[in-house]
Each structure stands twice: as C-alpha cells, then as structure tokens.
Amino acid sequence: MTETLSTENGRTVLRMRRELRHPVDKVWRAITEPAQLAGWFPAAVELDLRLDGPITFTFEEDPGAPIDEESRGVIRAFEPPRLIEYTWGTEVLRWELVPTADGCTLHLTATHDDRPGSASFTSGWLLCFDALEKVVGGSAVPEKDYAVLHEHFVKVYGLDEGAVREDGGVRFERQLVRPKELVWQLLAGAATATMGTLPPAGFVAKGVEAGPVTEVAEPERLTYSWPRGEVSWTLRDGNGGARLVLIQTGPASDYLEAWHDLIEALAAELVTRDAS
Structure with missing residues (x-):
C-alpha cells in the first residue's frame, strides 16, 4: 500500500504514489495540459501555466455554476517537468514526477481539512490514476469498485x-x-x-x-x-x-x-x- 494519511500543522495530509511506465515529459503533459487533464482529472481545468498563475475548476454536471472561491486556485510551485503545486479552494495539491529506469513515479500530496472524507478522496484519486494510465497510452486497467475501495480505506485510516x-x-x-x-x-x-x-x-x-x-x-x-x-x-x-x-x-x-x-x-x- 502506497497511500498514507497524517496530520501536519493541524491539517490532514494524504500521500499517494503511482509507478508509471512512461517518461516524465509524457506524464507531465498529462497532468498540466487541459486537453489531457480532461481524460482523467475529476473536473475540467483552465490554468495559466506559470508561478502564481490562476486556475479554475468546473464540473461537467454543472458547467454553468458560478466561479467562486471553492472552484478557484493558484499555482504555488512550478518546476517543469517535475513539479506543480496548486490550490483548489482550501485544498493544496502537489504533483511530483521522479524519473525511474522504467518510466517515472508520480507522487501526489493532497492537503485538506476534511479528514472524514479522506477515504473518498483516496478512492477517487485511485480511479483517476487508472484513467491517467489510459490517457498516457498504458494498457487497460481493470475497473475497481469505488464503494469497495472506499470502505477499505475507511478501515485502513481508522475513519470508522x-x-x-x-x-x-x-x-x-x-x-x-x-x-x-x-x-x-x-x-x-x-x-x-x-x-x-x-x-x-x-x-x-x-x-x-x-x-x-x-x-x-x-x-x-x-x-x-x-x-x-x-x-x-x-x-x-x-x-x-x-x-x-x-x-x-x-x-x-x-x-x-x-x-x-x-x-x-x-x-x-x-x-x-x-x-x-
């Protein structure tokens, strides 16, 4: 298991990683370009790829929703093609790519305040990672059941x-x-x-x-x-x-x-x- 949950500076921190058999440059495009993000990220993303650049997030089921603070973000760290960190409302998402002999390792650090929701976030990101595999041209990934995943992580994290x-x-x-x-x-x-x-x-x-x-x-x-x-x-x-x-x-x-x-x-x- 590569998923861990901790409390740091009063906030909940979820850490996940995924081994990918694809080079850093290819995965970097998938995690930063809106057209490729559309194939795996949970929301549609518009962003200005630079330090302090703004980001907006919208959901397909509610495309006309007003852009409020919870659907805005800003890029806080930007070191292409290895690191991008940005806010999504009050959440902080940090994506890091580390080269390996077979491709790269994708590290996600998600900082948030909703500890009881952490099993949902973990399960959701795991399904997103599966979709990311397909976007970058990987082999088909067997579908996982969200509810079963969720209940597994509830127990792992002690959220019950x-x-x-x-x-x-x-x-x-x-x-x-x-x-x-x-x-x-x-x-x-x-x-x-x-x-x-x-x-x-x-x-x-x-x-x-x-x-x-x-x-x-x-x-x-x-x-x-x-x-x-x-x-x-x-x-x-x-x-x-x-x-x-x-x-x-x-x-x-x-x-x-x-x-x-x-x-x-x-x-x-x-x-x-x-x-x-």
Missing part, C-alpha cells in the same frame, strides 16, 4: 472510529457511499419517524433506551431523547454519498462500541445496494 466528547457524550462522523435518501430508508425500514413516538429501531444502538422523537426532517435529521440526554442523526450530501454525523449527549461512552457496530453494519449494507 467514534470519539468521546469533553461532555462525556459520543460523536461519529462517517462518510457513506450511497445517497442520504437510501441511508434513511435502510435505517427506518418499514417504520415512519414521527414526532412524539419512539424512533424506528434502525436509529437505536444496542442498549440505548430510546425516548420519543423530538425532531424529524426526513431524510436529513432525526433527534430523540434518552434518559441522560439526546441522540441526533444528521445526514447531508457528502463526497460520493451521504455524510453521517451521529451525536449522543450525556455520559455515553459506554455506547461507543454499540454505535460503531450499528454504523458499520449500515455501511456494509450500503456497499451492496445500487446507488440508484
């Missing part, structure tokens, strides 16, 4: 672990691989979440004494009481699927393992479900 909060409560933030509508459907089952009634069983970890629902906004939020506080489920759109945040307030550290088991069983079930 919850945390005990300062107030004694527990918190999980978990990127999932399917939309929030499907996640809600699996959690609720045949039941309906209704104010003043007990929550559907799928929203309750083993051993938690659930009280009545105090807030519900399907498929985004469900809150219910328990004897020492409340439990809140929040689902929002994330990278590649729903982002789940679960919080149980009050002295709740005893339930950390139960919540972990419930969420991981949900995540495993989602991998088997069609995204549509």
